[in-house]
Amino acid sequence: MDKTTEADEWLMGQVALGKREFLESLLRRYASPLLTYIERMTGDRHRAEEIFQEVFFTVWQKRKQYKFPKRFRSWIYAIAANRCRQDFRKSKLPTTSIDQTLELVSVGVGGSPSDAAISTENATIVSTAVTHLPTQQRTVVVLRIWNGLSYGEIADVIGKSEATVRSHMHHGLNGMRRYLEPRI
Amino acid sequence: MRVPRNDHVLEYVDAYLHGALDKDDAEFIEAHCDGCSICAAAHHEAQKRFEILQTVAPSEASESLIKATWDTIDGRVVRRRRRWKVYGRTVLIAVAASVLIATGLHVHYARMQPTPYDLRILGQANWLAGSISTLRLAILDKRTGKPLSNIPATLSLRNRKTDEVVELVSFVTGDGRDETPQFQLPEWNDGRYELLFAAKVGGHEETLQHTIRLRRSWKLMLSTDKPLYQPGQTIHVRSMALRQPDLKPLADQATVFEIVDAKGNIIFKKTAITSRFGIAHADCVLASELNLGTYSVKCRMNDTVSTRTIDVQHYVLPKFRVALSANRPYYQPTQEATVVVDAQYFFGKPVANGKVELQVFGEAAGLFEIAKIEKDLDENGRATFSLNLPEYFAGRPQNQGDATIQFFAKVTDSTGLQYSKQLKRLVTNNPIHIEVIPESPTLTPGVANRIYLYTSYADGRPAETEVVVHGVVENLKTTPLGVAIFELTPESNSLSLTIRATDSEGASGVRTASFNQGRTGTYVLRTNKAVYDGGETMTVQCVGTGGEQALGGSLVASRPA
Numbered sequence: 001m002d003k004t005t006e007a008d009e010w011l012m013g014q015v016a017l018g019k020r021e022f023l024e025s026l027l028r029r030y031a032s033p034l035l036t037y038i039e040r041m042t043g044d045r046h047r048a049e050e051i052f053q054e055v056f057f058t059v060w061q062k063r064k065q066y067k068f069p070k071r072f073r074s075w076i077y078a079i080a081a082n083r084c085r086q087d088f089r090k091s092k093l094p095t096t097s098i099d100q101t102l103e104l105v106s107v108g109v110g111g112s113p114s115d116a117a118i119s120t121e122n123a124t125i126v127s128t129a130v131t132h133l134p135t136q137q138r139t140v141v142v143l144r145i146w147n148g149l150s151y152g153e154i155a156d157v158i159g160k161s162e163a164t165v166r167s168h169m170h171h172g173l174n175g176m177r178r179y180l181e182p183r184i
Numbered sequence: 185m186r187v188p189r190n191d192h193v194l195e196y197v198d199a200y201l202h203g204a205l206d207k208d209d210a211e212f213i214e215a216h217c218d219g220c221s222i223c224a225a226a227h228h229e230a231q232k233r234f235e236i237l238q239t240v241a242p243s244e245a246s247e248s249l250i251k252a253t254w255d256t257i258d259g260r261v262v263r264r265r266r267r268w269k270v271y272g273r274t275v276l277i278a279v280a281a282s283v284l285i286a287t288g289l290h291v292h293y294a295r296m297q298p299t300p301y302d303l304r305i306l307g308q309a310n311w312l313a314g315s316i317s318t319l320r321l322a323i324l325d326k327r328t329g330k331p332l333s334n335i336p337a338t339l340s341l342r343n344r345k346t347d348e349v350v351e352l353v354s355f356v357t358g359d360g361r362d363e364t365p366q367f368q369l370p371e372w373n374d375g376r377y378e379l380l381f382a383a384k385v386g387g388h389e390e391t392l393q394h395t396i397r398l399r400r401s402w403k404l405m406l407s408t409d410k411p412l413y414q415p416g417q418t419i420h421v422r423s424m425a426l427r428q429p430d431l432k433p434l435a436d437q438a439t440v441f442e443i444v445d446a447k448g449n450i451i452f453k454k455t456a457i458t459s460r461f462g463i464a465h466a467d468c469v470l471a472s473e474l475n476l477g478t479y480s481v482k483c484r485m486n487d488t489v490s491t492r493t494i495d496v497q498h499y500v501l502p503k504f505r506v507a508l509s510a511n512r513p514y515y516q517p518t519q520e521a522t523v524v525v526d527a528q529y530f531f532g533k534p535v536a537n538g539k540v541e542l543q544v545f546g547e548a549a550g551l552f553e554i555a556k557i558e559k560d561l562d563e564n565g566r567a568t569f570s571l572n573l574p575e576y577f578a579g580r581p582q583n584q585g586d587a588t589i590q591f592f593a594k595v596t597d598s599t600g601l602q603y604s605k606q607l608k609r610l611v612t613n614n615p616i617h618i619e620v621i622p623e624s625p626t627l628t629p630g631v632a633n634r635i636y637l638y639t640s641y642a643d644g645r646p647a648e649t650e651v652v653v654h655g656v657v658e659n660l661k662t663t664p665l666g667v668a669i670f671e672l673t674p675e676s677n678s679l680s681l682t683i684r685a686t687d688s689e690g691a692s693g694v695r696t697a698s699f700n701q702g703r704t705g706t707y708v709l710r711t712n713k714a715v716y717d718g719g720e721t722m723t724v725q726c727v728g729t730g731g732e733q734a735l736g737g738s739l740v741a742s743r744p745a
Binding site: 020023028034048053057119123126127144146151166169173174176177181184 | 205249256
């Protein structure tokens with residue numbers, strides 16, 4: 001059986017049975033989206049990588065709590081969201097490293113050097129705007145814009161109703177607008 | 185969330201672009217932006233922001249991060265398994281060790297046997313430190329229940345705090361009896377100590393342990409030099425501390441003196457150390473202006489407190505003395521009473537030409553005035569009053585029917601100074617009092633019971649009299665100490681005797697006494713003396729009518745001699 005083409009839920013079902021080799025497929029599949037989410041949430045690449053490792057270890061530890069065929073994507077983002085919350089509680093306020101942001105955005109930027117510079121600056125401002133949002137709103141905004149989750153999936157992740165999620169999205173966008181308008 | 189229909193939608197265009205609005209709101213936004221240039225501009229700005237957000241690149245997880253994550257999971261899983269193995273092994277070893285220990289203890293206790301000997305201590309658990317005490321100690325064979333003889337034993341006391349052990353007494357048990365050794369207790373502080381009774385029996389040592397309590401007790405006597413002080417004077421306070429029960433002086437003990445004024449303020453506090461005679465003292469100089477009234481003087485030594493009260497008042501010393509004397513120690517109704525008042529200055533001269541007022545009171549549910557006489561003192565400071573007492577006085581049963589008369593003299597000298605004096609005398613119909621004391625509370629039937637008589641004058645002096653006990657004795661005489669004895673054999677369950685006593689001057693008294701007879705078969709116990717010295721032989725005589733019977737008795741001391 002090809003592990004790379006199987007659905008996330010089936011793979012996680014195998015992991016839940018103790019087959020650790022199936023976790024590697026999930027790890028590779030979710031590495032970039034999950035890292036994106038965690039980095040947007042924390043604003044710090046190093047912390048994001050630490051949390052990323054913790055999240056996957058938690059997936060292995062809590063494998064028996066996974067109930068097939070529950071959506072794996074919602075489940076893993078819920079674990080990541082909880083882990084980020086714990087981290088915020090420890091470190092009080094998230095920090096943003098401009099150098100890291102520069103490094104990150106440079107990967108996806110092409111074109112002329114001036115375009116790259118503008119894109120990099122915009123990415124920095126956006127990243128800062130995101131970190132200024134309250135945790136709940138930030139979770140909703142990041143999952144929607146950069147991870148592409150539907151509002152229903154986000155509701156599963158944060159354990160609220162869809163209407164609440166949409167409300168958080170509205171307020172989060174307004175918060176970002178107030179920050180971005182004078183800067184962009 | 186609901187988009188307001190009657191206002192601009194500037195704040196909702198971002199949500200519209202990100203699909204956060206429901207279908208109705210989204211359609212309203214579209215329609216509104218088509219017709220409103222302000223909101224259309226806002227929509228345009230929002231569109232730009234939307235695109236910028238979309239262009240922010242996602243984070244890429246490097247291969248090294250993925251590998252590191254996988255290694256972390258792998259490493260932790262391995263460590264976790266190893267930890268569980270160690271934990272499992274530890275638990276297994278602990279369980280095995282517990283089983284071994286439990287088995288060992290079980291076998292040990294199963295093979296244990298109680299000692300065949302029994303040590304017993306009978307006696308008090310509260311002792312006075314430093315006193316001589318005793319206990320009843322027994323070493324018994326459990327099988328026979330009899331005391332063991334020739335067993336060396338020791339009794340000791342252990343201080344738990346210092347681990348100091350003092351041997352109280354050691355002895356070897358005698359033949360078939362308990363031991364009651366006497367021992368001196370150590371002078372230790374108040375507290376609980378362990379009493380250890382150890383005996384070498386059957387080749388090994390048997391020990392019995394009891395907790396006892398030692399306490400120290402003192403007698404503390406507090407005295408002041410005067411009962412009344414004036415402001416500015418010095419109160420000399422002294423205490424004497426004696427140890428109980430041997431009443432030896434307590435030396436080198438801290439004694440705290442305290443003086444509290446009439447309003448409860450502590451005006452003096454001093455700690456003094458007792459001398460080798462147990463005496464400590466302190467001096468308190470009173471201020472010239474202070475609270476007048478009753479002061480309390482306290483002396484405390486550990487828990488023992490002694491208190492007395494003194495008065496602090498302004499007072500003036502008397503200038504002359506008034507003496508009052510009567511011609512008789514007691515009176516009978518209608519008798520003439522002569523009272524002499526004598527007033528003398530302290531510097532030696534009589535209070536000549538002073539005035540004196542004599543009031544005479546009787547007692548009947550309070551005082552009532554019998555007479556009031558005024559006279560002048562003569563040149564010797566004297567005045568003599570004579571009056572006949574009334575026929576009737578109210579006597580009191582507790583005074584054997586006697587009444588009291590009071591003479592109250594108030595003397596005023598030529599300068600107006602006034603002092604008074606009081607004198608009391610008995611008034612009685614029976615100048616001679618008779619006490620009747622049988623040798624036992626009830627008369628023993630069939631036996632000549634001894635009845636003791638004591639005759640005395642009303643003022644308490646013994647009266648040597650001739651006594652007639654009607655129907656029993658006609659010519660009985662009391663000794664100069666007023667004592668007489670006669671014998672009486674009861675013939676009925678109760679009897680009443682009339683006793684008359686007359687002295688040589690004709691003064692007499694009458695008394696009626698009633699007696700009850702006891703049960704048949706009772707005895708009268710008589711000793712040959714009332715008071716004995718140590719070492720003297722006591723002869724006890726038992727008199728009864730019960731025929732020949734075996735008698736037994738015991739002598740009980742009311743307190744240790």
